[in-house]
Amino acid sequence: xxxxxxQVPSVPLDRVLGCDDAxxxxxVSPTALRAWSERLAFPCDVGDGSGPRFRRNEIEALRxxxxxxxxxxxxxxxxxxxVHA
Numbered sequence: 180x181x182x183x184x185x186q187v188p189s190v191p192l193d194r195v196l197g198c199d200d201a202x203x204x205x206x207v208s209p210t211a212l213r214a215w216s217e218r219l220a221f222p223c224d225v226g227d228g229s230g231p232r233f234r235r236n237e238i239e240a241l242r243x244x245x246x247x248x249x250x251x252x253x254x255x256x257x258x259x260x261x262v263h264a
Contacts, residue, residue, distance in 0.1 A: 198231040201238045205245065221255045237262055 201222070202209040213231055216224045222237035240258035248254035 194235050195225060195232045196235055196238055198233070201233045204238055205242050215251060215255065219252065219255050221259050 196204070198209045198212060202212045205212060209231075212222075212233070213224075216222055216231065216233070222233045222241060224231045225234060226232040237258065240261040241254060244254040244257040244261065245251075248257060
């Protein structure tokens with residue numbers, strides 16, 4: 180996992196959220212958010228080893244996609260498309 184983090188470009192601190200804050204924005208548990216990140220590779224954990232941190236734009240895109248999606252996978256797909264558009 181540490182090797183993966185070394186390949187992630189640096190993200191300014193004002194553009195990342197800690198796991199608890201990101202989970203609160205999504206109205207899910209931190210455990211669920213970490214599971215999505217690990218299993219579905221989105222949102223991307225950009226933490227530096229001191230704990231999971233997530234890009235604000237990915238969390239906001241996922242928050243906006245969740246109400247209209249029929250599944251978490253569908254919401255993640257829509258959010259990923261929005262972020263990378």
